[in-house]
Amino acid sequence: MGSTRRVGRGAGSRSRPLVTLGVALVATSVLAACGSETGKTINVYYAPEENFQTVVDNCNEQANGRYQIVYNKLPRDADGQREQMVRRLAAEDDEMDVLGLDVTWVAEFAEAGWAAEWTGKNKAEAEEGVLPGPLETAMWQDKLYAATKNTNIQLMWYDERLTPEPPETWDEVIAAAKRLKQQGKPYQVVFTGAQYEGLVSMYNSITESAGGQILSDDGLSVEMDEGAVRALEILHELTTAGITAPGLTNAQEDETRLSFEAKGSQAAFQLNWPFVYPAMQEGNPERAEHMKWTRFPEATAGEPSRSTIGGYNLAVSSYSKHQPEAFEAALCLRSAENQKFSAVSDGVPPTIESVYNDPEPIDPSKPAGDDNPNMETAYPMKDTILDALKEPGVRPLTPAYQNVSTVISTVLSPPSSIDPQATAERLRSEITDALESKGVLP
Structure with a gap:
């Protein structure tokens, strides 16, 4: 995406x-x-x-x-x-x-x-x-x-002046952002939270990192296992902890990039693709000197994250x-x-x-x-990208992906309204319907 x-x-x-x-x-x-x-x-x-x-x-x-x-x-x-x-x-x-x-x-x-x-x-x-x-x-x-x-593949980008040692798990990311906010420093976690494929990609990355699946291996039925529910819990916690940007529900890749790149930015962490690196060199050279990168956060400590390809x-x-x-x-x-x-x-x-x-x-x-x-x-x-690509997350493979993606982005928006168990049940039902409608025309 x-x-x-x-x-x-x-x-x-x-x-x-x-x-x-x-x-x-x-x-x-x-x-x-x-x-x-x-x-x-x-x-x-x-x-x-x-x-x-x-x-x-x-x-x-x-x-x-x-x-x-x-x-x-x-x-x-x-x-x-x-x-x-x-x-x-x-x-x-x-x-x-x-x-x-x-x-x-x-x-x-x-x-x-x-x-x-x-x-x-x-x-x-x-x-x-x-x-x-x-x-x-x-x-x-x-x-x-x-x-x-x-x-x-998405990485987590951060300002080394704020977090010399980057957090590795989502729990650590949320805790670090809260701590920075209490200290009056830039603290926000910015990502693609708009109702579109970027939100689906974010959810899939967390699901894969939690060892979960949205669809079965053959792409013909809904899985929505414990890992997929855990991902809903993480998204809900992330977006209700007071550490995301006000414009989250309108943020696609460029909006996410700009919110981290802007002078005076309140963002401390950004989940985005590698295009943000050269953009930062021109958009905010001062912050570019301190922008570092690491792999997508782990859902479970010690279990490698799997960022969506x-x-x-x-x-x-x-x-x-x-x-x-x-x-x-x-x-x-x-x-x-x-x-x-x-x-x-x-x-x-x-x-x-x-x-x-x-x-x-x-x-x-x-x-x-x-x-x-x-x-x-x-x-x-490049080494971090290659490392992440060797343990990737792949979006559900199905001829009905367009329908599935539309359902997921709709149900998850806004992510702050997620009720993990209830949202999982709704996803199971609506994705099942999407899989049964395999029309390929827009």
Whole structure:
């Protein structure tokens, strides 16, 4: 939300002028400007990402005239992206070749017959070196229906001047915030509390951290076990302890970021995606010097937290007239080299584990630095991200996810009104109804 219902599930984009660095990655192909020698066009439908065209140009260079990839930008909001693709695929539109799918849509598109299965050599290449959590988001019923392009995961961001040693559990977070408030210092815990996918992601993270499940493993029935109820208890306690911001119920990713980033902010802790790091460098350089990060809080002391995965996967349309070339293009667009470029230029975490430890900058002929970043300079929190990605939370996998998400965000809003047992019963009932309505149109 990955999401959060926004581009890249909260991935954000870096505002540093890195487009020129694409020249060091590849020279823009003359073929990209003039078309392919065969006349084959591979249409890629993907979310707006500032430097993704450079990745496309790189892959057109590698295609060497056999086809030309064209980047078709989808709407900026995730709901608009899904709606546009769903309507065209429902009409069996054969002009769509590669589909940029939010991690929560793969099951839906696979079940509807819109996403082609990855098999053989394509499957092996798409799976090679990919972290298990992100790979799970590209699968449905033990089959691969997409290649992982990027992932995302929330961390807890804090001001080291207020809490030199960050709290590790939700109980400790709440206690620390209350203590800071009593001392007259910034104290608020800010997160995505609006009625949308961001609240669902928050609840899922706490549920997973408590060892719970919302749906059964096969996605066909409601689980809502003790861990899911414990997560409701934590959300209720967090939002009724007097330590959240007044605008919590309107807070999506950017509002959450700004409430922590603002000068004179009363926020001490922020739950958000890594895009907040580069934003803070420009938005509030003074506080940026003291902003640190740690993993999502534990629900139970000593039990690793499991933050919800975001990100995007690349599927090949079942109606594509050029499926062999579409699979090849998708593999190129999410190659290790291009995942690294997208990570340091657009702030989207890689799904391939080896990329995190790649020391080379964008231009290997020059030293790494602000104008020639590598993973270390662009992603100082990369080790924490990788650590969290090895123990992730994955949103319930179901073709009816859109319906399930809508129900959860509605029932949990506002989170201060949660009555754990009663809310759990309502979720059980309404999610069951949502699962029985598996329509894919918006």
